Amino acid sequence: MKTAIVMILVAVGSVVFHLLSPWWWTPIASNWRFIDDTIIITFWITGGVFCAVVLFMAYCVLRFRHKPGRQAAYQPESKRLEWWLSVGTGVGVAAMLAPGLVVWHQFITVPDGATEIEVLGQQWQWGYRLPGKDGRLGTSDIRYVSADNPLGLNPNDPHGQDDLVIVGDDLHLQIGKPVKVLLRSTDVVHNFYVPEFRAKMDFVPGSVTYFWFTPIRTGTFEVLCAELCGVGHAQMRGKVIVEDEGDYHDWLQQQKTFAELSGRSKTARTANQLGSE
Incomplete structure (x- = not known):
């Protein structure tokens, strides 16, 4: 029980610290607002995955904690779960890479007259x-x-x-x-x-x-x-x-x-x- 509570507090505290943190970027002074946007997208995706994993672990600790007479069920594989994990991971990685590729193209394309x-x-x-x-x-x-x-x-x-x-x-x-x-x-x-x-x-x-x-x-x-x-x-x-x-x-x-x-x-x-x- 204590372990699950600590995990939940870590997830919630990380989000609160991120939203209320006094340490953030300096005010931008160039045209590269898109770089900030790309980093924010990465923050939210990785932060969402972090919270989901930690909260899922807390749920597992609570749901499947030891009780007298309870036995663990062994399930060697689940194709349905593997598909969900593969698709979800692929979508998350693509969501982080795609904006970066767009911004990189802009980054190396120098405008005329520069x-x-x-x-x-x-x-x-x-x-x-x-x-x-x-x-x-x-x-x-x-x-x-x-x-x-x-x-x-x-x-x-x-x-x-x-x-x-x-x-x-x-x-x-x-x-x-x-x-x-x-x-x-x-x-x-x-x-x-x-x-x-x-x-x-x-x-x-x-x-x-x-x-x-x-x-x-x-x-x-x-x-x-x-x-x-x-x-x-x-x-x-x-x-x-x-x-x-x-x-x-x-x-x-x-x-x-x-x-x-x-x-x-x-x-x-x-x-x-x-x-x-």
Whole structure:
């Protein structure tokens, strides 16, 4: 009897805790409400199965508990029960997978007109690259990575000369503008994650991964690395600032291009060499 009561309390308490819990998602700031909907569907299906199983176990404990003179009946199989279990399990799994497949199709289908930006993950900081006036990102390669070229841009690619390079600073985005985020890593697996955007993706060394989203709310949001990437993992943080079009373009005007940063580095090296002589 006590065991059955504990089981019932566990089932009821789990539902009450879920409904009244103070821990929930941060307010969404992107177009990926569908991801929230998919997770909620999974919550209700798995929660319903959990409660059904626990309550059924409590019923069995009460209904078939030991009594003097009662003998257990042995029933090796029940085709009817197996069919019900198979069909019910199949429907439940399909109900969880189908919404995810629909959302995944949307997740990898980048809309026309999306702005491409690049995020470079490395132990333990973020680097960003935005297209310049030509609206196109230049090529890059890890072989070009150096102290003067931390993102590894190809110095011989004319399309990369006007790219805006941001290292050790915040990333700014325009509200309402779709963004395709290209992800590169120079060392280990990282993951670019802004909880309010819901969307995230792993950085895989040696390849370029991507995801897209549309910011729908202005504000400052924290960037986290969602993959354990070494001893400095907890400090690998940054900020994304979503602002209106005017403020965003004002910020763009203040950023330096790859050509400007490269020219400054060459000038500094030349001055150092002349000073040493």
